[in-house]
Amino acid sequence: MNKHAHSESSQPLKIPTLSDVALAAGVSYATADRVSNERGNVADKSVRKVRDAMDALGYVRNAAAANLSRRRTYRLAFLLPKGPNAFFSRVRAHIDSLLNHLQADQINVTIIEIDAFEIEGLKRSLLSIADAAYDGIAVVGLHSPEIVEPLEKIRSQGTIVVGLVSDLPTLHREAYIGINNVAAGRTAGRLLGLAHADKQGRVQIIAGSLKARDHKDRLKGFSDVIREDYPKIELLDPIMARDNPDKVKAAVNEALIAKPKVTALYNVGAGNTGLVEALEQNTRKKRFFCVVHELVQHSHKALLNKHVDVVIDQRPDEEIDRALTTLKALIDDRTALPMQDLVPTIYVRDNLPSNNSHTTPD
Amino acid sequence: MNKHAHSESSQPLKIPTLSDVALAAGVSYATADRVSNERGNVADKSVRKVRDAMDALGYVRNAAAANLSRRRTYRLAFLLPKGPNAFFSRVRAHIDSLLNHLQADQINVTIIEIDAFEIEGLKRSLLSIADAAYDGIAVVGLHSPEIVEPLEKIRSQGTIVVGLVSDLPTLHREAYIGINNVAAGRTAGRLLGLAHADKQGRVQIIAGSLKARDHKDRLKGFSDVIREDYPKIELLDPIMARDNPDKVKAAVNEALIAKPKVTALYNVGAGNTGLVEALEQNTRKKRFFCVVHELVQHSHKALLNKHVDVVIDQRPDEEIDRALTTLKALIDDRTALPMQDLVPTIYVRDNLPSNNSHTTPD
DNA sequence: GCCAAAATGATTGGCGTCAATCAATAAATG
DNA sequence: CATTTATTGATTGACGCCAATCATTTTGGC
Numbered sequence: 001m002n003k004h005a006h007s008e009s010s011q012p013l014k015i016p017t018l019s020d021v022a023l024a025a026g027v028s029y030a031t032a033d034r035v036s037n038e039r040g041n042v043a044d045k046s047v048r049k050v051r052d053a054m055d056a057l058g059y060v061r062n063a064a065a066a067n068l069s070r071r072r073t074y075r076l077a078f079l080l081p082k083g084p085n086a087f088f089s090r091v092r093a094h095i096d097s098l099l100n101h102l103q104a105d106q107i108n109v110t111i112i113e114i115d116a117f118e119i120e121g122l123k124r125s126l127l128s129i130a131d132a133a134y135d136g137i138a139v140v141g142l143h144s145p146e147i148v149e150p151l152e153k154i155r156s157q158g159t160i161v162v163g164l165v166s167d168l169p170t171l172h173r174e175a176y177i178g179i180n181n182v183a184a185g186r187t188a189g190r191l192l193g194l195a196h197a198d199k200q201g202r203v204q205i206i207a208g209s210l211k212a213r214d215h216k217d218r219l220k221g222f223s224d225v226i227r228e229d230y231p232k233i234e235l236l237d238p239i240m241a242r243d244n245p246d247k248v249k250a251a252v253n254e255a256l257i258a259k260p261k262v263t264a265l266y267n268v269g270a271g272n273t274g275l276v277e278a279l280e281q282n283t284r285k286k287r288f289f290c291v292v293h294e295l296v297q298h299s300h301k302a303l304l305n306k307h308v309d310v311v312i313d314q315r316p317d318e319e320i321d322r323a324l325t326t327l328k329a330l331i332d333d334r335t336a337l338p339m340q341d342l343v344p345t346i347y348v349r350d351n352l353p354s355n356n357s358h359t360t361p362d
Numbered sequence: 363m364n365k366h367a368h369s370e371s372s373q374p375l376k377i378p379t380l381s382d383v384a385l386a387a388g389v390s391y392a393t394a395d396r397v398s399n400e401r402g403n404v405a406d407k408s409v410r411k412v413r414d415a416m417d418a419l420g421y422v423r424n425a426a427a428a429n430l431s432r433r434r435t436y437r438l439a440f441l442l443p444k445g446p447n448a449f450f451s452r453v454r455a456h457i458d459s460l461l462n463h464l465q466a467d468q469i470n471v472t473i474i475e476i477d478a479f480e481i482e483g484l485k486r487s488l489l490s491i492a493d494a495a496y497d498g499i500a501v502v503g504l505h506s507p508e509i510v511e512p513l514e515k516i517r518s519q520g521t522i523v524v525g526l527v528s529d530l531p532t533l534h535r536e537a538y539i540g541i542n543n544v545a546a547g548r549t550a551g552r553l554l555g556l557a558h559a560d561k562q563g564r565v566q567i568i569a570g571s572l573k574a575r576d577h578k579d580r581l582k583g584f585s586d587v588i589r590e591d592y593p594k595i596e597l598l599d600p601i602m603a604r605d606n607p608d609k610v611k612a613a614v615n616e617a618l619i620a621k622p623k624v625t626a627l628y629n630v631g632a633g634n635t636g637l638v639e640a641l642e643q644n645t646r647k648k649r650f651f652c653v654v655h656e657l658v659q660h661s662h663k664a665l666l667n668k669h670v671d672v673v674i675d676q677r678p679d680e681e682i683d684r685a686l687t688t689l690k691a692l693i694d695d696r697t698a699l700p701m702q703d704l705v706p707t708i709y710v711r712d713n714l715p716s717n718n719s720h721t722t723p724d
Numbered sequence: 725g726c727c728a729a730a731a732t733g734a735t736t737g738g739c740g741t742c743a744a745t746c747a748a749t750a751a752a753t754g
Numbered sequence: 755c756a757t758t759t760a761t762t763g764a765t766t767g768a769c770g771c772c773a774a775t776c777a778t779t780t781t782g783g784c
Contacts, residue, residue, distance in 0.1 A: 350587065
């Protein structure tokens with residue numbers, strides 16, 4: 001009764017090689033190779049024999065041997081905004097930590113710093129790498145028609161382009177690796193709404209700039225959820241703080257003092273050090289329900305200190321891993337492999353990672 | 363650290379080989395090889411010369427060539443509970459989807475089904491694979507001293523053993539890949555607490571069995587948080603439903619009818635189809651705040667239908683990926699690589715994966 | 725300075741695939 | 755039928771590393 005069933009897979013100690021396939025198919029190695037690598041000039045009949053033999057033996061090309069023989073190396077570049085931003089420090093740190101491992105697989109990654117969020121800077125950077133003959137690049141992009149031309153110049157040389165964190169013009173990149181920021185905003189709104197439990201509320205929103213697409217998307221998602229499902233919560237006009245800690249601090253203080261009925265804060269963008277500072281100095285007894293984005297050193301600490309209740313994070317480590325996997329796959333066979341959606345992650349005090357790569361100081 | 367300038371990467375990019383290292387170090391290939399593979403019988407002076415040359419050239423062993431030459435194949439097994447459990451179906455499906463990719467890297471994975479959560483069955487299964495000479499196994503385990511002996515028998519043959527989802531006796535496995543269930547329970551408690559916003563509340567807890575360590579841990583975490591931070595919420599005695607949908611349904615109905623002041627439900631374990639059924643037939647207008655575990659088809663749907671408010675998930679896909687990576691690393695060099703903690707993931711209606719290819723809306 | 729031990733050098737045959745060459749055979753054409 | 759053309763076969767040298775053998779040199783003990 002308690003038999004354990006082995007699954008379909010047997011114990012093939014002998015892994016079939018292409019020679020084995022050729023033998024089984026009754027053709028020469030050369031023909032099997034022609035089929036395997038789609039070199040053409042093979043009769044349909046032979047193709048079928050070889051393919052059948054492959055299935056029968058369960059042949060899978062040995063990736064190590066193939067890569068070795070092919071002398072394939074992957075030349076990749078990541079174009080990241082420069083500057084002291086804590087989030088992108090996390091990204092860079094993670095790439096650095098992978099460098100050795102990647103090199104063992106002949107994957108060479110270069111980080112190129114670009115002017116953060118300025119179309120002209122991005123455009124210039126793209127043009128300047130157009131001749132560098134990368135096999136693939138991941139770009140923290142902007143959704144602007146102005147960069148279509150440089151993108152196409154790069155792509156015309158066979159370079160694979162993917163968007164990272166923030167998307168590029170959809171038709172001019174192969175894939176986008178990042179979260180859906182509307183969903184991220186909705187998630188923030190949902191938790192904030194839940195935490196009001198049918199009570200009245202007023203939210204002060206702080207954002208960087210509505211020109212940044214991610215901020216705009218988050219704000220939209222957030223507002224939609226509140227309006228749809230939490231009508232008792234009032235949305236105050238967002239304060240624009242340009243992701244600047246000082247401006248954020250001022251905004252929070254304004255909300256604390258000039259708008260005494262505020263029950264919650266939502267910071268759409270960066271600059272959370274300022275937010276935490278303001279809250280630490282807060283003399284009001286009643287506390288805010290507070291939602292911010294991106295788990296970095298100070299937001300992590302603020303969560304533990306109870307100045308912040310929820311952090312919505314986009315898991316840059318995973319984004320990088322996926323960007324690498326996707327680029328490699330696209331370069332190899334020009335087909336992206338299906339992966340589960342990247343999704344905004346919710347952190348509260350109790351599900352924080354303890355061994356962290358995100359505590360890198362900025 | 364932050365010295366990532368525009369890299370000088372337009373060169374031919376000659377990746378150094380071990381021959382290059384030998385040449386640069388002024389020793390023979392044989393000596394460089396002795397150092398590289400730690401074969402011993404090398405003078406300290408030579409070791410130093412070779413190591414210096416490696417650093418100077420930035421030598422990293424070509425993994426493809428090494429694996430090919432070594433003729434290394436990885437024979438792995440996953441021991442999973444059998445039965446129709448939705449969660450483990452997800453696990454199996456994910457492994458299946460990886461099979462081809464893995465085989466290209468000479469990784470052969472066998473799924474072995476074991477009697478779910480019965481010590482005797484697990485023990486028998488372990489003993490029966492002891493001679494199969496796997497390089498590594500991942501076991502959905504039990505924290506019981508009875509399986510120490512079979513585990514040690516397996517390990518004595520050089521097989522690497524890791525715990526998966528549910529841990530094994532700590533000293534008798536190499537690593538554990540799974541979430542911290544106390545944290546998972548705390549997370550559930552935190553969200554349920556937040557959603558009460560200082561109001562009174564009563565929670566009906568439903569659990570499978572407190573003999574299962576994961577359930578016990580979750581329950582502890584949950585109760586701790588409520589007691590610590592939400593004193594206005596009363597914890598009713600847990601109902602044991604053995605992860606059985608019918609029993610869960612009965613438990614929910616009991617809470618609905620016999621305990622009219624219940625404001626929230628927390629299902630620690632499985633059997634959520636029963637929970638949803640009961641809620642769908644609920645005639646009371648006031649709804650519960652409802653937290654369950656594991657994102658599977660029906661809990662996903664329940665989240666969208668608003669019968670469930672929060673799902674705590676352990677991301678089995680990622681667990682599998684990590685189990686594979688960890689096993690491979692341990693087999694290769696007997697050292698687990700550092701990875702960010704696996705953490706309980708929170709899903710609300712708005713951050714669900716949609717599994718479509720990731721195209722930004724415009 | 726002799727001899728054993730230790731260290732180093734030199735070289736080789738794979739591993740499985742790729743990419744090429746050249747010869748040999750089969751099929752198609754007029 | 756002769757002559758193209760298409761298809762197959764046979765073989766080979768990388769790729770970079772591993773693992774082994776055997777020869778040679780250096781070192782250290784006495």
